[in-house]
Amino acid sequence: MIRYSVEEEYKGIISAYEKAGGDKRALQSKDVAKLVIHENRVLANDGVKGLKINTEETDSGVRVNFTVEKGTKVARPVHLCFGLLPKEGLQEIIMKVDAQDNSEVSVVAHCIFPNAVKVIHKMDADINIGANAKFDYKETHYHGEDGGIEVIPKAKVKVGKGGVWQSTFSLSQGLVGRLDYDFEVFCQEKAVAELVVKVYGRGSDDIKILEKIHLDGRGARGMAKSRLVLSDKARAEVRGETYGNAPYARGHVDCIELVNGTEAVARAIPIVEVTVDTAKVTHEAAIGSIDRKQVETLMARGLDENEAVDVIVRGILKS
Amino acid sequence: MLVVENLQLKLNGNSIINGLDLHVGKAEIHGILGENGTGKTTLANLIMGTNNYRPTGGRIIFEGEDIAELSISERAKKGITLAWQEPARVEGLTVKDYLSLSSKNGRADQIERYLLMVGMEPKQYMDRDIDATLSGGERKRIEMASVLAMHPKLAILDEPDSGIDIVALPLLLNGIIEMNKQGSSVLLITHSEQVTEIAHRVSVLCAGKIINSGAPLETSQWFKNNCLTCPHINEPAH
Numbered sequence: 001m002i003r004y005s006v007e008e009e010y011k012g013i014i015s016a017y018e019k020a021g022g023d024k025r026a027l028q029s030k031d032v033a034k035l036v037i038h039e040n041r042v043l044a045n046d047g048v049k050g051l052k053i054n055t056e057e058t059d060s061g062v063r064v065n066f067t068v069e070k071g072t073k074v075a076r077p078v079h080l081c082f083g084l085l086p087k088e089g090l091q092e093i094i095m096k097v098d099a100q101d102n103s104e105v106s107v108v109a110h111c112i113f114p115n116a117v118k119v120i121h122k123m124d125a126d127i128n129i130g131a132n133a134k135f136d137y138k139e140t141h142y143h144g145e146d147g148g149i150e151v152i153p154k155a156k157v158k159v160g161k162g163g164v165w166q167s168t169f170s171l172s173q174g175l176v177g178r179l180d181y182d183f184e185v186f187c188q189e190k191a192v193a194e195l196v197v198k199v200y201g202r203g204s205d206d207i208k209i210l211e212k213i214h215l216d217g218r219g220a221r222g223m224a225k226s227r228l229v230l231s232d233k234a235r236a237e238v239r240g241e242t243y244g245n246a247p248y249a250r251g252h253v254d255c256i257e258l259v260n261g262t263e264a265v266a267r268a269i270p271i272v273e274v275t276v277d278t279a280k281v282t283h284e285a286a287i288g289s290i291d292r293k294q295v296e297t298l299m300a301r302g303l304d305e306n307e308a309v310d311v312i313v314r315g316i317l318k319s
Numbered sequence: 320m321l322v323v324e325n326l327q328l329k330l331n332g333n334s335i336i337n338g339l340d341l342h343v344g345k346a347e348i349h350g351i352l353g354e355n356g357t358g359k360t361t362l363a364n365l366i367m368g369t370n371n372y373r374p375t376g377g378r379i380i381f382e383g384e385d386i387a388e389l390s391i392s393e394r395a396k397k398g399i400t401l402a403w404q405e406p407a408r409v410e411g412l413t414v415k416d417y418l419s420l421s422s423k424n425g426r427a428d429q430i431e432r433y434l435l436m437v438g439m440e441p442k443q444y445m446d447r448d449i450d451a452t453l454s455g456g457e458r459k460r461i462e463m464a465s466v467l468a469m470h471p472k473l474a475i476l477d478e479p480d481s482g483i484d485i486v487a488l489p490l491l492l493n494g495i496i497e498m499n500k501q502g503s504s505v506l507l508i509t510h511s512e513q514v515t516e517i518a519h520r521v522s523v524l525c526a527g528k529i530i531n532s533g534a535p536l537e538t539s540q541w542f543k544n545n546c547l548t549c550p551h552i553n554e555p556a557h
Contacts, residue, residue: 293407296369299391300401301421301469308392311420315411315448 009038013083016112020142020173026079026108033078037062039091048074051105061092061122070100070130078105083112084119087148093123101130101160109139116177117148125155129163129191137167143174147203150178157183159191161217166193172200172317176234182210189217189246197226198317201234201264209238215249215279222251229290229313230257230264241271244279253283258316260290260309320345320382320504321366321473327376328365328527335361337527339377343473348495348505350518350535352542358527359508360404363477366506367401368394381473398472404481406462408450414461415445422468433464436497438490455482463491467498474498475506480514492517512539 013036018024026032027044033051036044040062042055050072054065068074084091099105113119129135143149151171159165165185176199185193195211207230213222224240240253257266270283290312298308321343328336336358343349353359364370366379368391379387386394409417418430431441437460447453449461459482466474476495483491496517499505507518515521521538523531523546531541 291407293403294409296391297403297407297409298420300367300369300395301465302392302395302400303420304392305390311412311416312409315409318411 009041009085010036010043012085013038013043013081013112016083016085016114016142017081017110019114020110020112021140022079022081022108022110026077027081032076033074034080035064035078036081037083037091037093039084039086039089050074050103051078058092058094060090061094064093064095066095066097068099068103068105068133068135071102072100072105073103074105078107080107080109081112082109082121082123084121085115087115087117088119090120091122093121095123095125095127097125097127097135099127099129099133099135099163102132103130104134106136107138109137111139111141111151113149114142114144114174115146116144117146119149121149121151123153123155125153125157127155127157127165129157129159129165131160132162133160134164135166137165139167139169141171141173143171143177145174147175147177147205149175150180151176152180154182155184157185157193159185159187159193161189162191163188164192168196168198170198170317172198172314175203176201176205176207178206180208184210184212184214185222186214186216187220187222190219191217192220193222195222195224197228197238199228199236200313200317201228201230201236202232203234204232205230205234205236207234207236209236210241211239211253212241213251214243214245215251215281216245217249218246219248220246221249223254224252225254226256227317228257228266229260229316230266231260231309233263235265237267237269239269239271240283240285242273242281242283244272244274244276244281247276247278249276249279249281251279251281253281253285255283255285256316257287258290258313259287260313320347321506322380323366323377324380325377326362326365326374326379328361328372329375335527336365336374339524339528341522341529343504343506346499346502346504347520348499348507348518350515350521351506351508351524352510352512352515352521352539352546353508353524354510354546357524359510359524360477361527362524363401363475363506363508366475367391367399369401399475400466400469400471400473401475402462402466402477402479404477405455406458408453408458410448410450412449413445414447414449417449417461418465418468421465430468433467434461436467436490436494437461437464438487439464456484456487459483460487460491463494467494470498470501471503473504473506475508477508478510479507480509480511512543515539
């Protein structure tokens with residue numbers, strides 16, 4: 001494996017971060033909390049008042065303890081950048097998040113693997129959202145066009161009374177490779193969970209999504225939303241599960257998969273279960289094709305068919 | 320500019336377009352009047368190449384070249400565009416982005432101007448998606464603005480007035496006149512005689528064939544006297 005100097009690594013990862021849509025200025029600002037990890041090396045780690053990021057490098061990745069102290073409201077989004085520039089490698093991020101009572105934070109994560117031919121990126125997160133705390137997590141992936149990558153993000157999230165967990169996972173740049181996304185959230189009284197996944201699968205991408213929400217506390221609310229577009233020979237299976245286990249819990253599973261062409265395969269499995277008579281959980285799942293009239297509308301403005309499909313797909317994944 | 324010769328389309332054994340001849344000159348607004356089901360939208364689709372329609376006979380000549388086998392994009396790149404009677408809605412695509420991709424230069428001030436030309440306040444619409452949250456009339460006016468942004472050589476407008484309120488209609492018609500003044504030819508498909516008043520020539524379509532052609536007022540009157548009262552819609556022999 002080619003080894004990079006720390007300086008080269010930092011330059012390379014920041015350059016890839018910019019290409020992936022990240023804001024380089026945010027990583028250079030002293031006022032912004034950030035964590036930059038390349039392979040198993042921590043290249044930057046800055047907290048801000050009330051936010052501590054502790055790291056420990058391991059053989060295959062990094063352990064991260066992310067703590068937002070009680071009552072802290074972090075003014076600007078925290079930027080995380082995880083990446084691996086060589087063609088081959090393994091990166092395991094083991095993350096423990098403790099957002100303490102009444103805290104608020106927004107986290108923007110970019111995961112960058114532009115050259116991956118045989119890369120595995122794993123994230124195993126144990127996340128605790130305190131009472132009335134609010135945590136917003138947006139993770140965007142940037143992959144190359146080889147598709148030689150396995151992405152395995154797994155998280156267990158506990159949301160305390162009145163707390164809010166919102167997460168959005170986006171993978172629409174480059175080939176997905178193999179994705180095995182598994183997020184499970186447990187909501188206590190009046191807690192809120194929103195899980196959103198947006199993926200554009202092409203080539204021979206293999207995608208598995210599991211969004212699972214347990215509404216265990218009275219008046220807890222949850223939504224598991226997924227938007228997938230599949231082209232070529234990509235395959236996807238999306239499971240959205242929501243369990244209404246407490247009085248007046250409200251949940252919704254919303255899955256839309258669009259297939260472009262005749263060889264891609266989409267499957268949706270919504271599971272809703274209610275064990276208390278005042279709880280209500282609904283679901284909608286739709287699998288269809290890209291609307292031909294939309295494509296023709298854009299072609300009549302001069303776009304080629306592939307460009308038109310691309311504009312439509314980006315729109316679907318944006319909304 | 321556009322010459323359609325003996326155009327024919329048969330679908331499932333039925334003649335939909337039946338030996339249609341049409342000439343649209345450079346910088347001409349040519350109105351097509353016809354009752355429902357006479358083939359107006361089919362004609363638009365055949366010229367643009369949309370809806371997988373390909374002629375089963377005849378020719379469609381644009382600037383001297385037969386375009387019948389070209390793709391929609393290729394026709395658009397030659398300067399032809401179509402505004403649908405019921406335009407598509409695209410989730411996640413903003414008005415600004417939609418007009419930018421239609422426009423050659425994509426400048427924001429230009430895009431704002433096109434919206435103003437169809438009576439829409441840019442600040443109110445630029446960042447909205449062209450999705451189901453727009454009313455039918457709003458979506459139609461945005462479609463018209465996107466055609467204006469494209470500066471086409473030939474704009475095919477399929478019933479641009481349907482779903483448009485009486486306040487917005489004059490703005491829309493002014494937009495068409497302005498586009499024409501800048502050199503665009505317009506094929507203006509409608510069943511409203513009022514709309515054809517802005518045309519230089521009008522043709523009447525029945526059973527997939529042009530059955531009369533001439534000056535707007537005279538032809539509209541002829542349409543009114545002969546077609547609106549005709550009990551044999553799509554049977555021109557009567």
